[in-house]
Amino acid sequence: MKILLIEDDLDLGNGVRIALTEQGMDVVWVRTLDDASRSLDSDGCDLVLLDLGLPDGDGLQLLARLRRNRAQGDAAVGLPVLILSARDSVNDRLSGLDGGADDYLVKPFVLAELLSRVRALARRSYGFDGETIEIRGLSLHAPTRRVSVGGRATDLTASEYALLKMLMMRADRVLTRRVLEEQTLPGSQTNASNSLDVHMANLRRKIGDGYIRTVRGVGYVIDLQVPGGAP
Template sequence: MKVLLVEDDLDLGNGVRMALAEQGMEVVWVRRLADAMQTLTNSVADLVLLDLGLPDGDGLSLLAHLRREKLRLPVLILTARDSLQERLLGLDSGADDYLVKPFALAELISRVRALVRRSYGQEDETLELRGICVQEQTMRVLVKGDPVELSRSEFALLVALMKRADRVLTRRLLEEQVLPGGSAESNVLDVHMSNLRKKIGEGFIRTVRGVGYVIDRQAPARAGGK
């Protein structure tokens, strides 16, 4: 799981980064609002840990941007703003959870795990969506109860699309950050995507021409797949 940590305090940021890394999470740590915006534009994240008081702006503006773009990316606010009014403002603005500083790292880890389960339907690294069941640790895939054998690249693409259902993932992002080895050869992604569609069946992966691919949480009215 990839976590975007937006925190300007060096000691706290480093402590959170190390604690999450020990849990097997990949952490991208930035200290400015602008860097957070750029990171979310150019890379994939599964969850955001967001400080509000940043050197170049208020973290709530990043949260507003995510919700305005209708991104389902879960956000956990980390802040010293502890009044009831501030907590309600954060939650009403679209945050999924709110943790007041100072906090115990054990509580943060517990809240992160709970938020991932709520947001992605995960329990023991299992993803489920529209009849597709994926167990990440064992790389086992079931489609409507039937096992499907996928290559490592096909599996990585399916997991990325399922974790970010309803969000279009660009070709560049998939080629450089999801495919093992970061291959950006002209037709490698197309070949893997075509094979993946054949194995899981048409109607799941939708092409957004000129942009990339998406799996919709709800089946489109006309599920042509391509």
């Protein structure tokens, strides 16, 4: 799971980064709204940990932008956001939650509680419990790299597994061809587009129809629920 940590405090940010990394999570740590926006635009993530009092503005500004984008149907659809803030009044918490945050944790907090809340958000958002992702009968067990469809094991190549895991981890969000190529097919820059098409065709053949949906001119997505009338 890729987490974007937006926290300007050096000690707290480093402590959270280390704790999440030790749990096997991929953490990108930034300290300003500007850097957070650039990271979201270029790389994306699976979950955001958002401080509110940042050097170049209020974290609620970024939250509002994410939720506006969600309403417009872009790749931020369903992106979980957990606010980390020293603002501890009821009104502050309500403002954050009503503004679109999925959870709100008041500083100072115990790292064990943060990790528990991150896992809970991952389960609610992606059906991911830290080991297994399950979407409509399609199951991926991360520690063993086992994939099954309707209980039947399916053998995948390393590239097919990487593609499937990324799509499942970011279910309900369209991943562009460029992102999939750069993050799952390293070393294929010369014929990346053709390589992606070949791997995607093989992956679809192995897991069956109805899981990976093509968004023409953009990329691919696995929907948490079957979209009505979608090809």
